[in-house]
Amino acid sequence: ATLLAAPALADWPLFRGDPLMTGVGTAKLPDQLAERWTFKTGDAIEGAPAVAGGTVYVGSFDKHLYALDLATGKQKWKVKLGHLKASPSVKDGKVYVGNLDGKFFCVSAADGKEVWHFETEGEITSGCNFHGNNVLIGSHDSTLYCLSPEGKKLWDVRTDGPVNGSPVVAGDTTFVAGCDSKLHVLNAKTGEETGVIELDGQAAATAAVAGDVAYVGPMSNTVVAVDWRAQKKLWAFEAPQRQQPFYASTAVTPGLVIAGSRDAKVYALDRATGKQAWSFTTDGVVDGSPVVVGERVYAGCLSRDGWFYVLDLKTGRKLQEVDLDAPVSGSVAVGPDCLLVGTDRGTLYCLGSR
Numbered sequence: 001a002t003l004l005a006a007p008a009l010a011d012w013p014l015f016r017g018d019p020l021m022t023g024v025g026t027a028k029l030p031d032q033l034a035e036r037w038t039f040k041t042g043d044a045i046e047g048a049p050a051v052a053g054g055t056v057y058v059g060s061f062d063k064h065l066y067a068l069d070l071a072t073g074k075q076k077w078k079v080k081l082g083h084l085k086a087s088p089s090v091k092d093g094k095v096y097v098g099n100l101d102g103k104f105f106c107v108s109a110a111d112g113k114e115v116w117h118f119e120t121e122g123e124i125t126s127g128c129n130f131h132g133n134n135v136l137i138g139s140h141d142s143t144l145y146c147l148s149p150e151g152k153k154l155w156d157v158r159t160d161g162p163v164n165g166s167p168v169v170a171g172d173t174t175f176v177a178g179c180d181s182k183l184h185v186l187n188a189k190t191g192e193e194t195g196v197i198e199l200d201g202q203a204a205a206t207a208a209v210a211g212d213v214a215y216v217g218p219m220s221n222t223v224v225a226v227d228w229r230a231q232k233k234l235w236a237f238e239a240p241q242r243q244q245p246f247y248a249s250t251a252v253t254p255g256l257v258i259a260g261s262r263d264a265k266v267y268a269l270d271r272a273t274g275k276q277a278w279s280f281t282t283d284g285v286v287d288g289s290p291v292v293v294g295e296r297v298y299a300g301c302l303s304r305d306g307w308f309y310v311l312d313l314k315t316g317r318k319l320q321e322v323d324l325d326a327p328v329s330g331s332v333a334v335g336p337d338c339l340l341v342g343t344d345r346g347t348l349y350c351l352g353s354r
Contacts, residue, residue, distance in 0.1 A: 010336035012051040015087040015127035016249060016289065017334060019169040020209045023251030023258070025293045025334030030353040033310065033322055036338060037073030037350045041066060045342025047087035047127065048289075048331035050095070055109065056333075056340055057095050058348055059084030065097055065105075066348075067112060070335055073350055079112035081105050087127035087166070087331070096135060098124025104137055106151060116151035126166040126206065129174070131188040136174055138163025144176045146191060155191035159184065165206035165249065168214070175214060175228065177203035183214065185228050195231045199224055206249040206289075208257075210271075215257050217246025223259045223267070225274060235274030239263060249289040249331070251297070253313065258297055260286030266299050266309070268316055278316030283307045289331040291339070300328025300341055308341060308351075324349055 016023045042062030049058040055076065056068045061083055067076040082099035089096045090109060098104040102120040107113060122140030129136045134154060135147040140162035146154045161179020168175050174188040179202045185195035201220025208215050212229045221243035225234040239261065248260035256277060257269045262285045268277040283303035290299035296319065297311040306324035311317065326345035333340040338352030 011053065011090075012333045012335065013090040014050065014129060015048050015089070015166045015331065016206060016208065017291070019129055021166060021168045021206050021249060022208050022210065023249060023289055023291045024253060025291055027293050027334045027339070028337045029293055029296070029339070032320055033339065033351040034354040035349060036352045036354065039066070039068055039073045039075070039348045041346040041348065043346050044329070044344045045346055045348060046085045046330045047342075049333040049340040049342065049348065050088045050090045051333055051335045051340065052090040052109065056335070056348070057088045057090060057109070058340075058342060059086065059088055059097055060346055061085065062346065065095065065107070065112065067109070068348070070338075070350070073348075077112040079107060079114075085123075085125045089128045089130070091130055096128045098128070098137060098139070100124070102139060102141065104128070118145070118147055118151050118153070120145065122162060126164060129167045129169050131169050131172070131174065136167040136169065136188070138165065138167060138176065142178060144174075144186075146188070157184070157186060157191045157193070161202065165203060168207050168209050170209045173228070175207055177207065177216065181218065183207065183216065183226060183228070185231070195228065197226045197228065197231050197233065199226070200236055205247055208250045208252045210252045215250045215252055217248070217250060217259055217261075219245040219247075221245055223250060223257065223269060223274070225257070225271075237267070237269050237274045237276065239265070239267070247287045251290050251292045253292050256313065258290050258292060260288070260290050260299055262287065264301065266290055266297065266311065266316070268297075268313070280309070280311055280316045280318065282309060284327060288328050291332045291334055293334055298332050298339055300324070300330075300332065302327040302329060306343060322351060
């Protein structure tokens with residue numbers, strides 16, 4: 001068979017797949033996922049992998065960033081960058097990732113050699129995003145930074161409390177939420193605040209944006225939809241019982257918002273009203289962000305048995321469960337014809353057709 005270059009659309013270069021952090025992929029996946037390959041790192045994988053140009057990039061708590069061949073799972077290179085919890089991001093032949101010491105690295109995608117690094121004052125647990133050629137990264141030093149392609153600071157915005165989520169970029173707008181229970185709307189060119197919207201609580205998750213609406217699960221046990229242009233809250237969803245925080249980032253489809261909760265459930269909410277369409281109970285806390293591909297939802301959880309679920313997008317019915325070697329606290333990445341998910345034991349799984 002001839003190997004055709006995969007279109008860039010099949011890449012997953014950022015934490016949630018695209019600048020709007022929607023968590024929706026376009027892969028061609030089989031009806032039943034099978035294990036295509038696994039790769040062992042030395043410690044937990046807590047971020048989502050990134051996929052670009054036939055290579056998978058994944059950070060591990062063993063202090064290394066790995067580049068693996070997507071087809072075979074064979075290691076191309078690894079580089080020691082410190083404890084990595086964040087998801088790497090890939091753009092124009094470079095990989096960007098921050099560590100728990102607050103250092104943010106730009107390395108060559110070809111060989112892992114450092115191009116530059118930038119120091120923040122707090123741990124970095126989220127992935128970066130891009131506005132044009134500039135890089136946006138949040139840190140636990142309560143700051144969102146905008147860096148030039150050369151790693152020089154162009155602007156920064158302080159928030160009240162750590163910046164946990166990856167920045168969303170919608171056109172020339174970006175957003176930041178911290179411990180002040182507000183979503184700040186910023187001009188991505190200048191960092192100037194253009195608006196502020198009250199959330200119900202502090203946000204640990206990354207917001208997802210579709211059109212004029214941002215969807216985010218604050219730690220107040222709700223999922224909130226806000227019109228960021230009109231600067232008003234549209235709806236807030238609260239689970240009917242045993243409310244727990246939403247740490248996972250939502251996935252947004254044309255009709256539904258998919259959210260994973262610490263109450264061990266995956267919820268589907270009507271995008272227009274915030275009413276529950278369905279919920280599915282998993283075997284553990286859902287901290288890793290679910291993804292949607294076609295008519296299916298894919299979600300891991302903190303089950304001791306390492307269950308990974310495939311659900312029907314319309315009904316929430318379980319179509320398959322895959323047994324991984326450990327709980328999944330990180331998020332899923334979507335390859336051209338496969339899913340990539342890491343476990344707390346440091347195993348990266350490539351799931352697709354055999």
